[in-house]
Amino acid sequence: MLDIIKKRHCQRAFLDQAVPKKLLENILLSAGNAASSKNSQPWQVAVLQGHSKDSLIQDMCEQFDSDRLGKPDYQYMTDPMPEIFKTRARECGYGLYQLKQISRDDHDARRQHFRENYTFFGAPVGLIFHLHSDAERGNFLDMGLFMQNIMLGLVSEGLGSCPQFSITMASDLIRQHLNLGSDRMIVCGMAVGYPTSSDINMYIPERLPLSEYVQWFD
Secondary structure, three states, X not given: OHHHHHHOOOOOOEOOOOOOHHHHHHHHHHHOOOOOHHHOOOOEEEEEOHHHHHHHHHHHHHHHHOOOOOXXXXXXXXXXXXXXXXXXXXXXXHHHHHHOOOOOOOHHHHHHHHHHHHHHXXXXXXXXXXXXXXXXXXXXXHHHHHHHHHHHHHHHOOOEEEEEOHHHHHHHHHHHHHOOOOOEEEEEXXXXXXXXXXXXXXXXXXXXXXHHOOOOOO
C-alpha cells in the first residue's frame, strides 16, 4: 500500500483509451469507505464520459477563450497566501513550464497551458465533486478523504488522475450541465484515465522531508 501512495502524483497526459465502467464503479464504491464524521458521507460525484464530457469541455473552453469564466463557489487559499506557499507554487509552476519549454514571457503559451484544465487534459473521464452549498470545513475534510481514496484506487488499477480546482471558475456552467440546483457547491474536478509515458507525467514536485511537517512528542 505504501508503494501505491508513493506512486500517486498528478498526471496531465492520457491515452485515448476508454476506462471500463465496472472498474470505475469498483473504485468509487471502495472509495466510499472513507472516514466521515458520524458516517455522514457528504460527498457527491458526477462521472462524465463521451458526449456529456465533450459538451461541458466545449462550453468551458468557450467561456475561457472569451474571458467569461466566473468565480469559484468558495475560497480555496488563505488571502494573502503565505510566502512559503507562494514559493512552492512558483517552483511547481516553473517546473512544468520548463518541462514544456514555455518561457517566462510567452504569455500565449502559458494561457494555453492553463486552458488544458478545461479539457480535463484530454482524459477520457472527468469527475465533478460537489457538496451542499452551506458545507463547513469538516465536510471538506470528509470530501478530501474520499477523493484521496479514489486517487489511490486509480493508481492501484494502472490509472492516473489530476484533481482540478481550476474548473470551479465554471461552477454555474457545470451546475447547468449536471442539472444541479444552487444548493450544490462545486468543489473540484478530476481528470481520470490511463496515463501516457509523456515527460509531463514524469514531473513530480519536490516533497518536504518529515522534519518540515512532523513534530514528535514523547
